[in-house]
Amino acid sequence: MGLDVSMAVCCTFPVLVSLLLVRFADVMYHSGHMPSKLSASAAGMWSLIVLGSGGHTAEMMNVVTTLQKDRFTPRYYVAALTDNMSLQKAQVYEQSLVRVEKDRFTPRYYVAALTDNMSLQKAQVYEQSLVRVEVDKEEGVENAQFVQIYRSREVGQSYITSIATTLLATSHAIWIIIRIRPQVVLGLGWSSIFYIESIARVKKLSLSGLLLYKLRIADQFFVQWPQLQQKYPRACYAGSLM
Amino acid sequence: MGRGTYVPSKVSGDGTLQVDYFTFSPSIADYIKDASLVISHAGSGSIFETLRHGKPLIVVVNEDLMDNHQSELAEELATRRHLFCARPQTLGETIQEMDVRTLTPYVPGDAKPVVSLINKFLGFPDD
Numbered sequence: 001m002g003l004d005v006s007m008a009v010c011c012t013f014p015v016l017v018s019l020l021l022v023r024f025a026d027v028m029y030h031s032g033h034m035p036s037k038l039s040a041s042a043a044g045m046w047s048l049i050v051l052g053s054g055g056h057t058a059e060m061m062n063v064v065t066t067l068q069k070d071r072f073t074p075r076y077y078v079a080a081l082t083d084n085m086s087l088q089k090a091q092v093y094e095q096s097l098v099r100v101e102k103d104r105f106t107p108r109y110y111v112a113a114l115t116d117n118m119s120l121q122k123a124q125v126y127e128q129s130l131v132r133v134e135v136d137k138e139e140g141v142e143n144a145q146f147v148q149i150y151r152s153r154e155v156g157q158s159y160i161t162s163i164a165t166t167l168l169a170t171s172h173a174i175w176i177i178i179r180i181r182p183q184v185v186l187g188l189g190w191s192s193i194f195y196i197e198s199i200a201r202v203k204k205l206s207l208s209g210l211l212l213y214k215l216r217i218a219d220q221f222f223v224q225w226p227q228l229q230q231k232y233p234r235a236c237y238a239g240s241l242m
Numbered sequence: 243m244g245r246g247t248y249v250p251s252k253v254s255g256d257g258t259l260q261v262d263y264f265t266f267s268p269s270i271a272d273y274i275k276d277a278s279l280v281i282s283h284a285g286s287g288s289i290f291e292t293l294r295h296g297k298p299l300i301v302v303v304n305e306d307l308m309d310n311h312q313s314e315l316a317e318e319l320a321t322r323r324h325l326f327c328a329r330p331q332t333l334g335e336t337i338q339e340m341d342v343r344t345l346t347p348y349v350p351g352d353a354k355p356v357v358s359l360i361n362k363f364l365g366f367p368d369d
Contacts, residue, residue, distance in 0.1 A: 005364070045364070055286030066353040071366055194360055199351075200286045202314040220363055222356055225318070238359055240351030242290040 005072060006048035007063065007194045015050050015078055015149065015173045044073030046181060051079040051086040056198055059241045061089060063196065069097060070126055075144045076180055080151040087146045094144040147180075149173050192219045197235070199224040199242050205232065271295070279342075281333070284312035289319065293348040299325040300340070302333055324348045 006015075049064060051057045057079070064075075075094075079086040112119035150169035153162040195218040197209045202225050205213060212218045213232055221235045229237035243250065243265065253261040267273075270288075274280060274295045281300045282288040292299045301316040313327075320327035323346045328336040358368055 005360075007360075055288075055290065058287050058290070062351075062353045063357060066357040068361070068366070071361070071364075192364065194363075196356065198286065199290075200311055200315045202318045204311075204314075206311070220359060222359075224351070236359065238355035241353050241356065242286065242351050 005045045005192050005194065007050065007060070007196070015048075015177075044071055047072040047075045048177075048180070049075055049077050049090075051077060051083075051090065052198070053080065053083045053086055055200065055242075057086040057089055059196070059199060061093060062241045064090070064093065073143055076147060077144065078147045078149055078176070081148045082151060082154065087148065090144070091146060145180075147176055149176060193217060194220050194222070196222040196241070197224060197228070199240055201225075201228065203228070203231075284316045286315055289315065289325070290348075290350075293319075293324060294350060296347060298340075298342040298345060300328055300333065300336055301325055302328050302330060305329060319348070322346070 049060060051060055077087055077090040079090075110120055110123040112123075150165070150172050152166040152169040154165075157165070193212075195209065195212050197205055201209065201223070204210075205223075205228070209221075213221055213235065216234075221232075223229050223232065223235045223237055224240040224242075226237050229235050243263065250261065250263050252263065253259055271291065274292055274297055277297055279300070280292045280297050281302060282292060284301050284303045289299065289301060301320070303313040303316055305313075316325070316327045319325050323344060325345065326336050326340050361368060
């Protein structure tokens with residue numbers, strides 16, 4: 001199983017380019033066939049969560065707080081090197097999760113019927129995953145990981161120098177994906193890509209969004225304004241995040 | 243301020259105008275809560291944080307940005323009467339002419355429909 005899920009709200013072009021390459025490798029490997037439905041098993045889905053900056057991070061954190069954390073785990077958060085706040089916000093949130101789990105409802109007694117073998121087993125798997133988080137934390141390896149990447153372009157940077165910085169940022173992003181889940185890049189795994197266009201885009205898509213839309217890279221492509229959905233009919237409008 | 247060279251002067255005490263500034267704050271929620279009017283740039287973070295606190299807002303669009311998509315959001319929300327939208331040259335005019343009673347409250351969005359579609363796609367049962 002490869003990197004199962006990646007989610008992005010706008011920005012962070014290099015990660016999207018590497019995902020494009022990853023998806024290309026995937027499609028080559030599977031020769032155009034959709035894989036059988038992803039295993040919605042007890043083990044969680046490896047999730048790559050791409051944070052933009054400022055408002056984009058707020059949008060993504062609204063999604064993350066709503067996600068079922070036991071399904072989407074472990075979580076790899078990615079943000080730009082020059083963006084100090086985004087990973088910190090994600091870290092604060094992840095720490096609050098562990099605290100809530102540990103402190104608020106404890107001890108937990110699960111009750112199930114004698115003839116019901118599955119329910120308690122599921123609860124046990126979940127509890128063990130919690131313990132793993134705790135142990136991992138002490139060892140410095142967490143259930144949530146935080147990764148920094150180069151920006152392809154800073155606000156106000158000229159388009160000519162942007163070419164060099166984009167190349168650097170893209171190679172770095174590819175390296176990170178290889179490091180996190182080599183199977184994906186080697187084409188052995190399947191990864192679903194969820195893209196959410198930023199709420200700041202009302203009339204037209206961002207460059208990242210346009211690439212993913214036109215090349216049909218994303219499995220699900222969300223926009224946050226109905227008029228944008230009308231312009232891009234393959235996109236999905238399910239209300240706004242903010 | 244920011245990456246620029248202009249440094250404003252702080253004014254406090256008995257003057258009719260009090261001026262305070264900071265270059266960075268991890269959370270400006272407390273400042274927004276205390277304000278009766280917020281004048282902000284067009285970043286979506288600042289806009290929605292102010293709207294969430296139900297404060298009257300004037301957004302000043304930076305026209306120097308190369309890919310100026312920022313004005314899209316401010317203009318859309320101004321059309322829906324959630325805020326006032328101004329340019330640096332028209333800010334004074336906007337402050338003089340605006341009527342905050344014409345603003346309508348913004349109903350915050352919800353991530354649940356998006357998350358439920360993601361879950362559905364992955365084959366997870368809906369909660």
